[in-house]
Amino acid sequence: MSKNHRTSLFSLLIILKLTGGCDFPNKKQADKMDLEYLSSKKLDSYPSGSTLSIYDNLVYVMGDDASLLVILDSELNMIDSIPLFENDQIRIEKAKKADIESSEWLNIDGKPKLWLFGSGSLSPQRDSVFCFDPATRKTERKDLSVLYGQIRNLGISELNIEAATLINEQLVFGSRGNLNNKQNYLILTTASVLPKSKDMKTILLDLPEKAGISGMSYLPEKDVLLITSSEENTNSAYDDGEIGESFMGVIYQISEKLSSSTLKPDKWIRLSDLHSDFSQQKIESVGTFRAGQDNKLILISDDDLGGTKLFSLNLKL
Numbered sequence: 010m011s012k013n014h015r016t017s018l019f020s021l022l023i024i025l026k027l028t029g030g031c032d033f034p035n036k037k038q039a040d041k042m043d044l045e046y047l048s049s050k051k052l053d054s055y056p057s058g059s060t061l062s063i064y065d066n067l068v069y070v071m072g073d074d075a076s077l078l079v080i081l082d083s084e085l086n087m088i089d090s091i092p093l094f095e096n097d098q099i100r101i102e103k104a105k106k107a108d109i110e111s112s113e114w115l116n117i118d119g120k121p122k123l124w125l126f127g128s129g130s131l132s133p134q135r136d137s138v139f140c141f142d143p144a145t146r147k148t149e150r151k152d153l154s155v156l157y158g159q160i161r162n163l164g165i166s167e168l169n170i171e172a173a174t175l176i177n178e179q180l181v182f183g184s185r186g187n188l189n190n191k192q193n194y195l196i197l198t199t200a201s202v203l204p205k206s207k208d209m210k211t212i213l214l215d216l217p218e219k220a221g222i223s224g225m226s227y228l229p230e231k232d233v234l235l236i237t238s239s240e241e242n243t244n245s246a247y248d249d250g251e252i253g254e255s256f257m258g259v260i261y262q263i264s265e266k267l268s269s270s271t272l273k274p275d276k277w278i279r280l281s282d283l284h285s286d287f288s289q290q291k292i293e294s295v296g297t298f299r300a301g302q303d304n305k306l307i308l309i310s311d312d313d314l315g316g317t318k319l320f321s322l323n324l325k326l
Contacts, residue, residue, distance in 0.1 A: 043325040044257070046284040047305075050085050050319045056100045058309040058317030060112045060224070062123055063296040064143075068307060071109050071125055072317060074100045078125070078141060078148075083298065085307070085319050093125075093139060093148055100315055108135040111173035111224070111294070113180065115200055120144065124203075126182075129157040129168040138204060151204045160184075160196055163211050172225040172294070175200060176234070176263060183214070183236070185221035187243050193222045197267060215273035220256055224294035227263070228304065231326050234263040236274060237308065239291045252313060255280045255292035259326075280308075283322075290318060297324075 052058060052070070059073035067088075068081040076096040080089040094101060101107075108128040115124050122142050127135040136154040141147075160182075161168050167190045172183030180200040186193045193214040199207040214222060216238050224237040240253025258274030266272055280287035290310035298305040308320040 044278060044283060045323040045325075046286070047321040047323055049284075049286045049321070052079075052085075052087070052317040052319060054099070055079060055087075055317045056315040057311045057313075058293060058319070059110045059311055060125070060294045061296045061307060061309045062112045062114055063298060063307065064114050064121070064123070066298070068296065069112070069123055069141075070309065070317075071112060073108050073110055073128075073311070074103065074106045076101060078123075081319075085321070091141065091146060091148065093141075104131075105134070107137055107139070109139065110169075110171045111182070113173045113175055115175065115180070115203070117201060117203060124173075126170055126173055127153065128170045129153070129160070130170075132157070153204050156198070156204055156206045159206050159209065160211075163196075163209060165192075165194055165196070165211065166190070169221075170196075171221070171223050172236070174225040174227045174234070176227050176267065177229075179267070181225065181227075181267075183222040183225055185223065187221065187241075188219070193238075195272065212267070212269060213271045215271060216258075217256055217277060219253065223255075223292055224308075226295045226297050226306075228297060228299070228326070230299070232262055232264050233326060234260040235295050235297070235306070235324075236260065237292045237295045239293075241291065252289055252291045255287055255290060255310070257292070257295065257308075286320065292320075 057072035057074045061070045066083050070079045076094045078091040078093050082088050109125045110128040112125045122140045125139040127137045133154050136157045138151050138153050140149045169185040170182050171185040180198045182196040184194040193216050195212040197210040219240045220238040223239050226235045236258045239255040241250045243250030256277050258277045260274050292308050292310050294309050296307045304324040306322040306324050310318045
């Protein structure tokens with residue numbers, strides 16, 4: 010082999026090493042993902058932001074140990090609040106909290122309602138969903154112990170529902186792993202029969218090492234699933250741990266891939282590489298304002314000390 014050929018081969022190996030080789034099956038599309046940091050804002054006096062959902066240009070925010078569901082305008086100013094739990098303190102005690110970690114707007118009985126899901130990480134205290142009707146401003150609790158029990162029987166013994174999104178007619182949950190049980194899962198359910206179950210399926214989600222799923226948002230116009238994940242030094246679904254890095258990933262043509270047994274995002278971005286504001290922030294959820302080719306993303310973080318922070322990003326696909 011000539012010296013020039015050896016040099017070319019060495020250069021190719023270096024390029025493959027730096028780019029991850031064939032780690033991204035849709036590399037051409039992954040290169041089109043353009044993410045821009047816009048701003049961040051602390052949500053004063055609101056604890057432990059864990060999930061957000063956007064509906065009718067309003068942002069609905071819930072903390073995993075908060076008593077109130079809060080409503081923000083498109084500029085992230087707090088304009089309303091809805092009491093969900095009776096509690097004298099700002100933060101509900103860990104052993105007593107419902108641990109709401111995910112939410113999604115569902116239209117099951119002819120009315121759009123916000124479904125706020127307990128994590129299922131402690132049964133039966135966290136095996137509930139709370140359905141908020143914006144028309145009446147009332148909230149109804151529904152028992153999910155049967156549904157969550159069936160999910161556990163699918164092989165997810167340490168359930169920890171941290172994400173939820175609607176993909177066509179399927180409600181997709183994300184169950185987070187930890188250092189002892191490292192597997193992250195997508196769980197497919199039939200939205201129209203909730204809180205019962207029908208034709209459930211699990212998909213193993215291949216995420217960066219030590220990262221656990223924390224949020225999801227589906228973009229139907231592009232058939233794209235956005236996923237947030239974060240590192241946390243904990244050996245269980247119940248205990249908190251030291252915060253590490255947070256990431257955001259994308260899966261293209263997600264509808265075609267839900268029949269798979271394993272999924273890996275087409276691209277990951279370590280958010281602290283995008284902006285230093287993401288350092289030591291555990292990103293918990295992502296929501297989307299849609300406007301043409303651009304999508305304004307809102308991310309929410311929990312610092313495990315009771316603080317909540319919101320981040321605005323611009324995404325082009």
